[in-house]
Amino acid sequence: MATSASSSVNPALLSAKLDALVRDLGVPDAPPASGGGGGSVTCHDGVGYVLTSPASKVRALGPAWLWALKNGLSELVMFDDDHAPDLARRAALLNTIKTSVRQIAGTSSQVAVSNLLPSPPSLDHKVLDLSDAFAQAGAIPVDDYGRLVAEVNGLEVARAFIDDSAEAEMAGRAEGLVIEVGVGQADRELHQLVHSNLGTVEAVSRAAEMVSAIRSPGAEPHPLNRLGRARWLRSEAVADPGIVGVGSLTPVPPLRWRDTVLGIEPACAVSESSVVVFSAGVDPDLVPEALEYRYRANPDAELVIVMAERDVLPTVDRLIQLCPNAQLMTVTTPWS
Numbered sequence: 001m002a003t004s005a006s007s008s009v010n011p012a013l014l015s016a017k018l019d020a021l022v023r024d025l026g027v028p029d030a031p032p033a034s035g036g037g038g039g040s041v042t043c044h045d046g047v048g049y050v051l052t053s054p055a056s057k058v059r060a061l062g063p064a065w066l067w068a069l070k071n072g073l074s075e076l077v078m079f080d081d082d083h084a085p086d087l088a089r090r091a092a093l094l095n096t097i098k099t100s101v102r103q104i105a106g107t108s109s110q111v112a113v114s115n116l117l118p119s120p121p122s123l124d125h126k127v128l129d130l131s132d133a134f135a136q137a138g139a140i141p142v143d144d145y146g147r148l149v150a151e152v153n154g155l156e157v158a159r160a161f162i163d164d165s166a167e168a169e170m171a172g173r174a175e176g177l178v179i180e181v182g183v184g185q186a187d188r189e190l191h192q193l194v195h196s197n198l199g200t201v202e203a204v205s206r207a208a209e210m211v212s213a214i215r216s217p218g219a220e221p222h223p224l225n226r227l228g229r230a231r232w233l234r235s236e237a238v239a240d241p242g243i244v245g246v247g248s249l250t251p252v253p254p255l256r257w258r259d260t261v262l263g264i265e266p267a268c269a270v271s272e273s274s275v276v277v278f279s280a281g282v283d284p285d286l287v288p289e290a291l292e293y294r295y296r297a298n299p300d301a302e303l304v305i306v307m308a309e310r311d312v313l314p315t316v317d318r319l320i321q322l323c324p325n326a327q328l329m330t331v332t333t334p335w336s
Helices: 011-024 057-070 084-091 131-136 166-170 184-194 200-214 229-239 286-297 314-321
Strands: 034-036 039-044 047-052 075-080 098-105 108-111 140-143 148-152 155-162 177-181 267-270 274-278 302-308 326-331
Touching (some): 011 034, 011 039, 057 098, 057 286, 057 314, 084 098, 131 148, 229 326, 267 286, 286 302, 286 314
Parallel strands (some): 302 326
Antiparallel strands (some): 039 047, 148 155
């Protein structure tokens, strides 16, 4: 039976591997490694050593920084297999915690070479043409890294994208344009079976009305109220930019493609002089994500990280204070 990466990794093996990697750097008397910091960790003479867990992927840096702060470390060495270039790029965005990333090669390692942050793919004009239909249906059209999604209070109720696969051509899909309505894969498949006869505006309007009734301030608790809360905060601020002290805000695409319904990933919007990143819940990798959003949008802009006060951990607050030209702003949430 197949297992996920997080469940198939043996913590003892990770610790043994980190011990070997640290010894290879000429640190023979470091304490035995243990779990923590997004993988396996140890520290010696004021330097922290982190072997990332395969399940952490590119989001391993934030937990490592928080672990370093908690343990009073000002320098980190991170070891990674597949995502070392990404981690090296992200680590360079904060110089107040000296972080070097090393690419693993067996039981040895070498300094990782940073790669470039990919730009979001441009939306096809046939997809962009659906913006008016989504808006007419009562949703907000948002660029979601190569596809256009219709959002209601930050939650996707429909999506449009170009499918140029051989399967799409065989199905006779007009110009490869795909329009899917629903929240999540199961809901989209059900809609296709039951309501495929509806026009785009009517179909999206029905979904928007359903989500709007459930996902609104003061509504009863519901599973749909717990999804994509960072985007919900963003949608509130886009509608009323004064909440975060700017004149206008424009949503921007996420940093990477997403396959599933939104979890704790932050969301971003930009103004003329600020990059505003919204977060909800506990996200250990919030600060690297926020720094990378600013790096992509406008490296010279002020970075504003927006959260609910109850979600702010002391170590996250300290980490934000270490970021240049950045501030934390707490807001009232639209959910109870």
